[in-house]
Amino acid sequence: MSKENIYRSHVLVCTGTGCVSSGARAIKDVFIDELHEKKIEDEVRVVETGCHGFCERGPIAIVYPEGVFYSELKEKDVAEIVEEHLLKGRIVERLLYVDDDKEKVPGYSDIDFYKKQKRIALKNCGRIDPENIDEYIAGGGYDAMGIALTELDQAKVIEMVKDSGLRGRGGGGFPTGLKWSFAAKSPGDKKYVICNADEGDPGAFMDRSILEGDPHKIIEGMAITAYAIGADEGYVYVRAEYPLAIQRLRKAIKDAEEYGLLGNDIFGSGFNFKLNIKEGAGAFVCGEETALMASIEGKRGMPSPRPPYPAVKGLWGKPTNINNVETLANIPFIIQEGPAAFSSLGTEGSPGTKVFALTGKIKNTGLVEVPMGTTLREVIFDIGGGLQENRKFKAVQTGGPSGGCIPEDYLDLPIDYDSLLEVGAMMGSGGMVVMDDNTCMVDVSRFFLNFTQSESCGKCTPCREGTKRMLEILNRITEGEGKSGDIKLLRELAEHIRDTSLCGLGQSAPNPVLSTLQYFENEYIAHIEDEKCPAGVCENLQGAYYVLEDDCIGCGLCRKACPVDAISGKPKEIYTIDSEICISCGVCADKCPKDAIAVG
């Protein structure tokens, strides 16, 4: 072998002054001798290098290509490295430099983000490979389905879900076991189960994460549901904007079919189950169950009056049971661990856990699962880490466009279905948008109403016309054109829309307006009567900017930043803003290092 040949390994021996003084040259020589003795000197090259800055642990040798870092070497260690590592490819663990930090790394159950969490629906998310059915099975997956199909009759399965006290996690909170019993009792030779994964609330991503992280759990939950109500076919209605969720679900269905966990005569029980995916086009109203079924049937996604309920006359006129993703993710646990294990968590009226998507001005944006009854303060401050930049908390919005804003006074409210309704919000599917004192509540309610207004399907007048009129008023108020009487008119419209709309979308659309009116009416009044936006968000209501003379240090940064040359002055003197020219963009205030520019 010629010297130009490529060496398979390099041994870098540090011959900086520090290491040399601790005997590095001798180490290098022993390496060369040992390599020669093992006859691999043509495969492994020994190189001298400069200081690594780790002199106190010298002599040091690094073996490439792996990059193994051996420290505090003695001459007798070298033979072992050559024999074990360079000849046999086994790293000599004993000679690695290890500090005791590994033990010091906190466990998941010790860090603030997880300490107060209890993970049932999210148990596998972030832990198993969602595209590997074997990992799901190794963790006990499909065992609940096996138990249900082979050891329990249908009535028993429904009874267990009833006893668990599980309520629909899509937002309404209807008892799941009761819902199943309706569909089970409905006569019919063909029944369907549907998983509602049409997650549409702004800021909510619970369902997406479950489908992406643990798709088999949804398949298992749906199969158990189907068995309980006597269905043999199911649909997962998932929005097309969730391509990764769809892709993983599709693979999961294929793998489950290959293993005989979907298909005919599953577990030799005689139970057949076929699962389909329906990709929704992303209309918010399709989360409403009658509109969702219309969409699966290929019709326009519009709701229809109930009764008849889906349990009686659902998809293609057949009895149908619809559950939300998170609801279904709880089913295997209830069957496997028993209803008591589930109902022991949470509160009496709302047992179990709830997944929340924390977003907005919160430090730890993310997905959390806590027992019901945990307080908002615990979720936002202990788990969520509080507000970004340690700003002041103003409100938390739960329940998406159907929910409400909860102010600081209720931070110690234990979260469950009923307590949230009492304060004018709702559980919803689990979106939690945290707002700080820079948030204008009128603007927030305008944002949500704008959302429901654009998503209104237009079938019924109160929702189609009413939300439009409400939005016009809110637009007017935020543009500084509010009139006295607007608040009364908003309340009146809201009540009519709530009472007379056809489906949940319209009935709950006024909630964000009503709840902000309830807790932040003073902000509406400030907009209308004082023509001011207290949070400084609504552009047309910005007062003039002015320099606080006592604080100005005359640095001139504001003058440089002003896009319309409204600021005049000389360095080291106090600057002034010409309110006639000022467009209230606020750039000067952002640039000022001394917070010497105020507005109002």
Next chain:
Amino acid sequence: MKSLQELRDMRKRLEKDMTARDDKEMARVIIGMGTCGIAAGARDILKAVTDEINKRDLDVKIVQTGCIGMCEEEPIFDIAKPGEDRITYGNLTPDTARQIIVEHLINNRIDKEHVIARHNN
């Protein structure tokens, strides 16, 4: 699957296989590839990790997982060495990911700046 027993036998076998894999054979790098992870750059992390492992000719399996909830810390990966707890690192860049692979997988050292927690249950 013809019976519940068949599933349970399979589970036992899989559990054994996976324990064997964890204990003796192979270290794993588990990359968070939920939408949040991918949006934060998990694909670049995957590329960097794959490249680093190939370059150093390491016997490491790269797998993916979903969102663990700490979307704020994405991109995230876990490193599981045989017989040791899984350790989670977050706020990665391709460069820090490479560095952590060398430090943790090869030299058994924790990167204190990026470590989040240890899976302990």
